[in-house]
Amino acid sequence: MAIHNVLVVDDSRTEQMYLTGLLQKMGMRVRSAGSAEDAYKQLEAEKPDLILMDVVMPGQNGFQLTRAITRNPEFADVPIIMCTSKNQETDRVWGMRQGAKDYITKPVSGAELSAKIRALG
Numbered sequence: 001m002a003i004h005n006v007l008v009v010d011d012s013r014t015e016q017m018y019l020t021g022l023l024q025k026m027g028m029r030v031r032s033a034g035s036a037e038d039a040y041k042q043l044e045a046e047k048p049d050l051i052l053m054d055v056v057m058p059g060q061n062g063f064q065l066t067r068a069i070t071r072n073p074e075f076a077d078v079p080i081i082m083c084t085s086k087n088q089e090t091d092r093v094w095g096m097r098q099g100a101k102d103y104i105t106k107p108v109s110g111a112e113l114s115a116k117i118r119a120l121g
Helices: 013-025 036-045 062-070 089-097 110-120
Strands: 005-009 029-033 050-053 080-084 102-105
Touching (some): 005 013, 005 036, 013 029, 013 110, 029 036, 036 062, 050 062, 062 080, 080 110, 089 102
Parallel strands (some): 005 029, 005 050, 050 080, 080 102
């Protein structure tokens, strides 16, 4: 599966801009959402090829949102990479159990992100 369109879900505008820059250098088109509610709107507007998901957000957190997206038949085929500062093994395991395809801890390196995305394709 070729990945061209990515949705970055993160409540930090700085993190959105950083990840957008990395992804655009890889030739991808990027949209961003700052909350679960905004992410749902973005999903309904245009289904992405990949979602980068933060965990710690106000309201619905990234684990909950990942579970909701992967259990929705309309979006279940969209891979999600958790992209978070939560670096405990239990967090990684929990994220994968919610349906994430991979897990990256911040700060994100461009090389690691690129490798994880290539591994999905």
